[in-house]
Ligand SMILES: Nc1ncnc2c1ncn2[C@@H]1O[C@H](COP(=O)(O)OP(=O)(O)O)[C@@H](O)[C@H]1O
């Protein structure tokens with residue numbers, strides 16, 4: 001006779017095992033990077049320019065470059081993404097055009113990041129003549145994170161209950177006033193979460209900045225948004241594969257800073273989401 | 283004087299004929315109850331009066347709904363003006379996830395032009411007094427409205443509505459989520475409010491209709507079968523179907 005409890009136990013065991021298998025690599029990566037990279041971290045490493053052909057000194061220009069790029073990407077992607085999300089969730093009718101737009105967003109999310117890089121090169125660097133610059137890199141990263149921002153913002157907007165909109169309209173508010181005063185404020189935590197996740201992705205990607213902004217070695221800070229800049233992920237790639245005899249400590253130190261930056265952003269996103277969940281009661 | 287008059291009003295959801303040739307007249311400063319079995323079109327009729335059915339795709343209406351000499355079904359009706367004048371209380375209490383204070387001043391923030399703190403304070407106090415909540419809530423105006431009891435929430439929703447200074451209050455089963463005490467208190471409130479407003483209440487609770495209303499309309503399958511003084515409807519209905527419903531021969 002079959003024992004349903006035994007099958008259940010076996011199923012649970014395998015499910016648990018699968019879950020564990022996800023945790024292990026994440027944990028290992030974090031442990032290895034901390035173990036090897038943390039000893040390299042000191043004030044000089046964080047605040048100095050690279051010296052002796054990147055075999056000594058710090059990574060300050062790469063940190064600043066990444067911060068510029070991420071900020072630029074968000075300045076570009078957040079307004080567009082949010083407006084698109086508002087249009088899709090509040091105004092669009094279910095017709096061919098809307099379905100086409102949604103399909104485009106899904107596909108945009110699936111495009112390999114190196115393709116974004118090439119696209120950025122062709123459009124921003126060459127066609128618009130921005131050259132390899134912070135503008136080109138930011139715009140390329142911005143386009144890459146648009147789908148994340150649109151999708152999460154749309155979910156956030158759509159999760160605001162219909163009854164709130166209904167009652168707002170019934171009180172004589174216009175559709176836009178309803179969105180502005182009721183829907184948006186209630187969706188902001190979700191929108192922020194999506195934005196920060198997008199930021200984390202933008203900070204970590206190498207391929208989109210490869211042809212559009214990243215400088216191999218630039219021992220100074222950019223003066224304008226039309227300058228090239230160093231960036232953490234590309235710098236890590238360079239000192240790991242392109243420059244011989246770089247001390248392991250420096251490589252893992254760079255990886256540590258990059259990882260810390262991305263994990264920190266994700267952590268902020270998680271905290272916002274958690275706080276919001278606790279507060280929301282509908 | 284009649285506040286709202288419907289002439290030969292018809293409404294379709296797509297091909298479904300939900301309101302059929304409804305002729306009615308709702309008097310000012312009286313409470314009119316609309317009764318009838320579930321699905322007969324009570325909510326639909328109510329939502330015609332503030333054009334909330336416009337939000338539903340595929341709805342078509344014809345006939346006339348006259349409010350203050352204008353047919354509000356006309357496409358040039360200013361919905362903001364209409365909905366300020368004809369307000370709605372919903373079945374489920376639905377305060378915004380804001381403070382009590384913010385809930386009540388919502389309408390003023392939307393419609394008012396020169397908003398001062400004093401003016402808002404005054405609106406909050408007056409509206410809460412009108413729904414008999416002022417003494418209970420005056421010390422916790424900044425607390426989240428979602429923390430109130432169901433009955434308090436429903437009163438707050440009424441306060442939020444009358445802060446907009448409507449003439450007509452449409453109430454769609456406003457007590458259906460409340461316990462008997464809560465129901466009783468909201469009914470008392472309605473009697474209080476009828477001095478200032480035209481009240482139309484949808485209810486599937488016949489006792490409630492008999493208790494609070496002055497006039498009653500009985501609906502069945504989209505038709506307004508009978509419309510008259512509550513006393514007459516409940517004691518000597520003209521129509522056999524009304525009688526059957528009132529004596530409990532329908533579900
Ligand atoms: N949005 C809608 N789309 C299609 N049919 C609807 C819609 N809303 C209500 N109906 C139908 O219209 C009829 C009347 O509904 P309603 O006015 O809600 O009834 P009541 O409030 O009397 O219970 C019902 O048969 C219902 O199924």
Ligand SMILES: [Mg+2]
Pocket residue numbers: 324325326454
């Ligand atoms: Mg109903």
